[in-house]
Structures are given as structure tokens and as C-alpha cells.
Amino acid sequence: MKIFVCLANVPDTTTKIKFADQKFDETGVQWVINPWDELALTRAMELKEDAGTPVNEVTVVTIGTISSEPTIRKALAIGADNAVRIDAEPKDSYSVAWLLSEYLKNYEGDHLVLTGIESSDYNGFAVGGMLSEFLGVPSVSGVSALDIEGDHAKVSREIDGGLEQVAIKTPFVAIVQKGIAKEPRIPAMRGIMMARKKPLEVVSPLSFDNVTDMLDFELPKAKPQCKMINPENAKELIGLLQNEAKVL
Amino acid sequence: MAVIVFTESWDGKFKKSSFELVSYAKAMADSVGSKTIAISIASVDQDELKKLGLYGADKILTVSNEAFKTLDNQVYTKLIAEIAEKEDVRILVLPHNNTGKALAPRLSVRLKAGLVSAAVKLPSSYDPFKVYKKVFSGKGFAHQVVNTEKKILTLSNNSFELIESNTIPEIEEYSPEVSATEISTTVVDIQKQTGKLILTDAEIVVSGGRGMKSSDNWGPLEELAELLGAATACSRPVSDEGWRPHSEHTGQTGKIIAPNLYIAAGISGAIQHLAGVSSSKCIVAINTDKDAPIFEAADYGIVGDAAKVLPELIEAVKEMKA
Ligand SMILES: Cc1cc2nc3c(=O)[nH]c(=O)nc-3n(C[C@H](O)[C@H](O)[C@H](O)COP(=O)(O)OP(=O)(O)OC[C@H]3O[C@@H](n4cnc5c(N)ncnc54)[C@H](O)[C@@H]3O)c2cc1C
Ligand SMILES: Nc1ncnc2c1ncn2[C@@H]1O[C@H](COP(=O)(O)O)[C@@H](O)[C@H]1O
Numbered sequence: 222m223k224i225f226v227c228l229a230n231v232p233d234t235t236t237k238i239k240f241a242d243q244k245f246d247e248t249g250v251q252w253v254i255n256p257w258d259e260l261a262l263t264r265a266m267e268l269k270e271d272a273g274t275p276v277n278e279v280t281v282v283t284i285g286t287i288s289s290e291p292t293i294r295k296a297l298a299i300g301a302d303n304a305v306r307i308d309a310e311p312k313d314s315y316s317v318a319w320l321l322s323e324y325l326k327n328y329e330g331d332h333l334v335l336t337g338i339e340s341s342d343y344n345g346f347a348v349g350g351m352l353s354e355f356l357g358v359p360s361v362s363g364v365s366a367l368d369i370e371g372d373h374a375k376v377s378r379e380i381d382g383g384l385e386q387v388a389i390k391t392p393f394v395a396i397v398q399k400g401i402a403k404e405p406r407i408p409a410m411r412g413i414m415m416a417r418k419k420p421l422e423v424v425s426p427l428s429f430d431n432v433t434d435m436l437d438f439e440l441p442k443a444k445p446q447c448k449m450i451n452p453e454n455a456k457e458l459i460g461l462l463q464n465e466a467k468v469l
Numbered sequence: 470m471a472v473i474v475f476t477e478s479w480d481g482k483f484k485k486s487s488f489e490l491v492s493y494a495k496a497m498a499d500s501v502g503s504k505t506i507a508i509s510i511a512s513v514d515q516d517e518l519k520k521l522g523l524y525g526a527d528k529i530l531t532v533s534n535e536a537f538k539t540l541d542n543q544v545y546t547k548l549i550a551e552i553a554e555k556e557d558v559r560i561l562v563l564p565h566n567n568t569g570k571a572l573a574p575r576l577s578v579r580l581k582a583g584l585v586s587a588a589v590k591l592p593s594s595y596d597p598f599k600v601y602k603k604v605f606s607g608k609g610f611a612h613q614v615v616n617t618e619k620k621i622l623t624l625s626n627n628s629f630e631l632i633e634s635n636t637i638p639e640i641e642e643y644s645p646e647v648s649a650t651e652i653s654t655t656v657v658d659i660q661k662q663t664g665k666l667i668l669t670d671a672e673i674v675v676s677g678g679r680g681m682k683s684s685d686n687w688g689p690l691e692e693l694a695e696l697l698g699a700a701t702a703c704s705r706p707v708s709d710e711g712w713r714p715h716s717e718h719t720g721q722t723g724k725i726i727a728p729n730l731y732i733a734a735g736i737s738g739a740i741q742h743l744a745g746v747s748s749s750k751c752i753v754a755i756n757t758d759k760d761a762p763i764f765e766a767a768d769y770g771i772v773g774d775a776a777k778v779l780p781e782l783i784e785a786v787k788e789m790k791a
Binding site: 232234235236237238240245256257313314315318338339341342343344345346347348349350351353354355359360361362363365375378379380381382383384385386387388389390393396398399400431432433434435436437438439440441444445447448449450451452453455456458459460461462463466468469 | 542546572573575579581582584585603605607608616653654655656657661667697715730741744754769770774778
């Protein structure tokens with residue numbers, strides 16, 4: 222069984238965000254694997270290494286220009302067997318999902334697709350669900366644990382106020398979040414060396430339309446200064462919360 | 470033409486977020502001159518159903534069918550899409566929670582309707598259809614323009630005020646054609662919290678970080694939460710250490726919440742933590758380090774030891790209540 226992991230290339234989570242000319246200003250930005258996708262990849266590697274599962278190949282797929290290749294190489298260094306880059310500038314979740322589905326629909330072997338719950342740049346919360354609908358396969362969202370037994374997967378998914386264990390046949394799309402793996406795996410020296418030789422296929426995109434656009438970027442408004450209260454004066458704080466902030 | 474809204478219940482009552490959704494849908498329906506239709510798969514009684522009218526639902530479609538007992542994304546998508554087609558949907562609104570996040574993207578493709586996730590306000594304009602939203606996990610904002618004729622939104626919890634409009638709703642039963650064979654997911658086990666407030670629904674949240682020192686010190690934090698009718702939360706290292714359950718972890722990689730009041734005790738205020746809580750209406754920080762970044766995000770701050778400050782807050786709240 223093959224696991225496809227869809228990777229978004231995003232600014233490092235500590236990046237100070239700036240906008241210029243109505244766009245995200247990329248100067249000096251460090252690019253990384255989207256945190257949830259990194260956890261998804263880590264879990265995919267664990268499943269491949271576990272002799273008790275039928276997983277024998279992990280492929281990462283990214284929609285992105287050549288500038289996303291360092292991030293893809295990092296995924297190969299973590300352990301993915303091979304990578305596919307669909308050579309297009311991502312426009313919105315809808316078109317990204319469509320491009321992914323056009324590539325994935327041709328795969329006939331037993332497989333499973335993993336995406337993250339959201340990308341930390343445009344916070345779409347959408348590609349995984351859209352992809353499953355384009356492919357016409359089931360999806361499970363909010364996945365925080367994933368195990369495979371034969372042609373069956375056992376997943377835990379978060380529901381409001383709880384957790385559900387769900388059984389489902391492959392193929393399907395698992396939309397993963399925190400918990401799916403403990404810590405993201407860090408590439409080892411050997412992995413980094415090997416990654417250079419691993420196959421990275423570049424595919425030309427079909428022509429596509431986005432259905433949404435992002436514009437009018439702005440930074441959050443500066444917060445008024447924090448009002449400091451003396452530690453001996455808890456009563457004053459409660460009073461302020463009641464009468465000034467009106468939240469009690 | 471209709472604005473359609475998907476509602477949910479918890480323990481036989483509609484969630485407050487469902488009333489927010491209906492209020493929100495009604496405000497949009499008024500702007501585009503259409504009806505507000507609510508879908509209820511909930512098991513609630515007639516009196517509870519009518520409450521959706523209180524917030525502006527013109528019509529309520531109730532669905533009771535075993536196929537919807539658990540969330541199968543395909544079966545739910547089929548149901549909502551069917552209703553959307555039948556009622557000539559213009560705008561479809563779902564909650565930005567686990568259910569909405571699972572269904573909205575599928576519906577976007579099924580209905581060929583552009584999706585805006587995690588809206589916090591009414592659209593800034595309807596033609597072009599523009600919605601203000603957070604980007605870069607709250608480190609920026611932008612307008613998302615939807616170019617398709619139909620639109621889908623998910624609305625963040627606690628971001629839209631309830632507006633009463635006292636409509637007498639028409640209640641209609643809707644019987645979809647679904648068969649058990651269409652369900653691809655089998656639920657084998659459920660662990661559901663009972664009686665406790667759901668963190669993402671809570672209006673007040675009391676949260677602890679590594680500065681709480683050990684899991685043994687959560688007593689005062691829980692007592693304060695109890696007194697305030699608040700849910701409890703924590704930073705990521707705290708859940709990683711196993712001091713608190715993972716379901717309490719807030720932040721960029723945990724839960725994203727927007728309560729009216731967020732009390733952070735012993736939390737440094739790392740950017741990834743703030744990404745999950747910065748939309749709170751009011752933030753209170755308790756930290757021994759006066760330079761901790763949490764004070765830049767907070768509205769009120771106390772420089773002090775959480776182990777001493779929390780019991781004092783408990784006393785002060787008790788006094789306020791008396
Ligand atoms: C990709 C990525 C994603 C992440 N996602 C998240 C996330 O979703 N959520 C999250 O929380 N973190 C996340 N983190 C981790 C984040 O960077 C911080 O490490 C974490 O938030 C720190 O937790 P903390 O504030 O509890 O602990 P610390 O940073 O250790 O802070 C403890 C604070 O307590 C104060 N303190 C000490 N003693 C006391 C006392 N007696 N009374 C009061 N105050 C005291 C200290 O002054 C300090 O400010 C993420 C990191 C990465 C790299
Ligand atoms: N450009 C991309 N290429 C491949 N996968 C992507 C891309 N963008 C997003 N994804 C996947 O979709 C998930 C959700 O992204 P989004 O819907 O954009 O928030 C991410 O966690 C990735 O798994």
C-alpha cells in the first residue's frame with residue numbers, strides 16, 4: 222500500500238509577517254513543511270517501518286513552483302521514498318485540491334491520502350475535504366490517530382466534546398491534526414545525503430481556475446497597552462473585568 | 470433563493486453557536502433579500518426547534534434518519550447538497566467546528582461554491598462577495614473574494630452576536646433517500662465527555678502553562694474555572710507532558726478558541742500559543758516575568774506567582790458573587 226502525503230510549503234511559524242504591494246512579503250522568509258503535514262509524514266513513515274502494516278511506499282505531493290523544492294527535499298530527507306511537484310503557483314484551496322485530484326485519480330494501486338487540517342499561511346481548512354470530493358472517495362476529518370490493518374484503517378477523529386474510533390476501507394482521504402504523531406521527525410545526516418538522489422518528479426499542471434481570491438492584506442491592529450494590576454489586588458481585577466471589560 | 474444554515478444540538482438543546490449561525494444567516498438573508506432556512510438533524514423537541522425562529526429562521530427542515538446518527542462525510546454532504554439544490558441556495562453557512570470543517574470543503578466542490586473558512590464578520594460586500602478573515606494564523610487579515618454564484622462560509626464560534634427577530638418558522642420534515650450501503654465509515658467506539666463544557670464553545674476559559682510547575686497544582690485553576698462557569702485549557706508543553714489531556718491544548722497546532730475572557734496562568738505567550746487564543750475578547754495574564762510576551766497580547770496583567778494569585782482571584786470572585 223502506498224501513502225500519499227500532500228505537503229504545503231509555508232513560512233516558518235515564527236516568521237514576522239509583512240505585506241507589501243498587496244501581497245505577502247517573502248523577503249527573508251524561512252520556508253518549512255506545514256506543521257500538520259510534517260506530522261502526517263512522520264506517521265506515514267512510522268506505518269511504513271512497521272512490518273505489521275501493508276504500507277511499503279510514501280510519496281509526497283506538492284503544488285508549487287521551483288521555490289518549494291528545498292521543502293520537498295526536507296520531506297525526502299525525513300524519509301519519503303519519492304516526491305511529485307506539480308509546477309504551479311498555489312492560488313486557492315479549490316484549485317490546489319483539483320490539481321492534486323487530477324494527479325491522484327490516475328493511481329490504481331491500493332493507497333491512502335493524507336492532508337493536514339489547514340495550512341498555516343492562508344488557513345483554508347479545505348484542501349483535504351475538497352480533494353476527497355473531487356476524487357469521489359470517503360474522507361475522515363480531525364484525525365488524531367491512524368492505524369492500518371490489511372485493507373482497513375482504524376482512525377480516531379475528534380468530534381465536539383470527544384473522540385471517535387472509526388473503521389474505514391482504503392482508499393480514502395485522512396485529514397490529520399495534532400496527535401497523529403508525537404513529534405515531527407527531524408532529518409538525520411544520512412537522510413539528507415540520500416534525499417539528493419531520491420526521485421522528484423515535476424509535472425506540468427493542467428490549466429485551472431481558482432474560485433476565490435485574497436486581497437486587502439493588513440496587519441492586526443495594535444492592542445492597547447496591558448493594564449497592570451498589583452498582585453495583592455485581585456479584587457480590583459475582578460472589578461475591572463466586571464465593569465470595564467464587561468466580560469463577567 | 471435562500472441562505473441555508475446547518476445547526477447542531479448538544480444534550481437535546483441547540484448549541485449557542487447554532488443560534489449565532491442563524492442570526493448571522495438572517496442578517497445576510499436580509500441584505501440579499503432572501504429567506505433563511507435552517508437544517509436540523511438534531512434530536513430536539515418542538516419547543517426547542519421553534520427557538521431557531523427566535524433568531525430569524527423562516528423555515529426549518531428537520532431530518533430524522535438513522536443514517537445521520539454518526540458523521541459520515543459523504544452521506545451528510547449528499548443530504549445538505551440535496552437540500553441546497555432544492556431550495557436554490559445562494560449562501561450556505563456551517564459552524565467552524567469539527568463538523569463544519571469536515572463538510573464545508575466537500576460541499577464547496579459538490580455545489581461548485583467558493584468557500585471562506587472561519588469567517589468572523591458579515592461579508593463586507595455582497596457584490597463582489599467579500600469576507601474578512603484571519604490569515605497566517607492571526608498574524609494578518611485579508612478579504613477573501615468568492616467568484617462563484619453560490620457561496621459557502623464557516624463561521625467561527627462566539628464571533629457574531631445573537632440578534633432576536635421573532636419569526637414564526639414553518640417546520641417541515643425532510644426525508645432524504647439514503648441507504649446504509651452509502652455509509653463508508655463505521656464508528657466502533659466513542660469517548661464523549663459528559664456534563665463538562667466544551668472548550669471551543671466556552672465563553673470563559675482558564676488556561677495554564679508550564680509556569681504551573683506540575684499537574685498537582687491544577688486545583689485552584691479548576692476551582693476558578695468552576696466558579697466562573699469556564700472551561701479549562703493549557704499550552705502545548707503541558708499536554709505533551711501529560712499534565713493535562715490533549716483536548717485542552719490551545720494554539721496554532723491545538724484548538725483555536727475565541728472566548729469572551731481568556732485567563733492565562735504561567736503561559737509565556739509564544740507566537741504559536743497566541744495563534745490559538747488571540748481572538749479572545751479579553752485576555753488576562755498571570756506571570757512571574759514582567760517581560761513575558763503574553764503581556765503584549767493581554768488586556769490585564771498581574772506580575773506574580775500563579776500559585777498565590779489564583780487563590781486570591783477565587784476569593785475575589787466568591788466575594789463578587791455574594
Ligand atoms: C510548529 C510549532 C507549533 C506549536 N504549537 C503550539 C501550540 O499550538 N500551542 C502552544 O501553547 N504552544 C505551541 N508551540 C510551542 C510554543 O512555541 C511554546 O514553546 C509554548 O507555548 C510554551 O508553553 P508555556 O508558555 O506553557 O511554557 P514556557 O514557555 O516555559 O513558559 C512558562 C511561563 O511561566 C512563567 N512562570 C514560571 N513560574 C511561574 C509561576 N510560579 N507563576 C506564574 N508564572 C510562572 C514563566 O515566566 C514563563 O513565561 C509550538 C511550537 C512549534 C515550533
Ligand atoms: N500547495 C499545496 N500542495 C500540496 N498540498 C497542499 C497544498 N496546500 C495545501 N495542501 C494540503 O492541504 C492541507 C490543508 O490546506 P488548506 O486547505 O490550504 O488550509 C495542507 O495541510 C496540505 O496537506
